[in-house]
Amino acid sequence: MKIIDFSKTNSILNQYVSEIRNVEVQNDRLRFRRNIERIGEIMAYEMSKSFAYSTKDIRTPLGIAPVCTPDNQLVISTILRAGLPFHQGFLSYFDNAENAFVSAYRKYKDTLKFDIHIEYIASPRIDGKTLIITDPMLATGSSMELSYQAMLTKGHPSEIHVASIIASRQAVEHIMSIFPEEKTTIWCAAIDPEINEHSYIVPGLGDAGDLAYGEKE
Ligand SMILES: O=P(O)(O)OC[C@H]1O[C@H](OP(=O)(O)OP(=O)(O)O)[C@H](O)[C@@H]1O
Numbered sequence: 001m002k003i004i005d006f007s008k009t010n011s012i013l014n015q016y017v018s019e020i021r022n023v024e025v026q027n028d029r030l031r032f033r034r035n036i037e038r039i040g041e042i043m044a045y046e047m048s049k050s051f052a053y054s055t056k057d058i059r060t061p062l063g064i065a066p067v068c069t070p071d072n073q074l075v076i077s078t079i080l081r082a083g084l085p086f087h088q089g090f091l092s093y094f095d096n097a098e099n100a101f102v103s104a105y106r107k108y109k110d111t112l113k114f115d116i117h118i119e120y121i122a123s124p125r126i127d128g129k130t131l132i133i134t135d136p137m138l139a140t141g142s143s144m145e146l147s148y149q150a151m152l153t154k155g156h157p158s159e160i161h162v163a164s165i166i167a168s169r170q171a172v173e174h175i176m177s178i179f180p181e182e183k184t185t186i187w188c189a190a191i192d193p194e195i196n197e198h199s200y201i202v203p204g205l206g207d208a209g210d211l212a213y214g215e216k217e
């Protein structure tokens, strides 16, 4: 399984990651959402380099220009809520992609224990397509796992890209143990060393859904 960790390369993406982590900056919700979107845009651009391309002859007003364009049929799937701005970043670049939405949320039994609930899925068929599952946070990896299982009720993709911004080391290992090795790539902007007793990533950034959209009751 390929793992692409953007923090290992110096680029402007790291500036956006520093802003979504920074307690002095992250409470500006518009900026938080836009930074997540911008990271999605850059990741989409980098991901596009891994697709299959073929040359098409494009008619211009003056002649024919051979242009190599991607042939993958893309389905961008996201996990509500925090995935929404990240999804939008990918969609800004992959404008003809199909889209899927899965709801996954933590239902707490007490302050520490919770189950992940999936109540909603809207997706096209995904057989033979390139599935991109976007969620900015991978803490335990359980939301990603259950969302992937929900997506498999819609068919079997030919390749899978798990796109995240901050992943814990534990979540990366979990994803590696459950996703098909030969057709999955994990993309992330950073891999953080641990999760705390509330299953929040440390140092992480806090609660991405709340920072993007406000606290839930
Ligand atoms: O890897 P996990 O341990 O499953 O945690 C990660 C999940 O937590 C966040 O969603 P959350 O449940 O906070 O929902 P929200 O986006 O509505 O805030 C995040 O967007 C992931 O979906």
Ligand SMILES: O=c1cc[nH]c(=O)[nH]1
Pocket: 082, 137, 139, 199, 200, 201, 202, 204, 205, 206, 207, 208, 209
């Ligand atoms: O660190 C975490 C873990 C789950 N969800 C978040 O938004 N952040």
Ligand SMILES: [Mg+2]
Pocket: 082, 207, 208, 209, 210
């Ligand atoms: Mg949340």
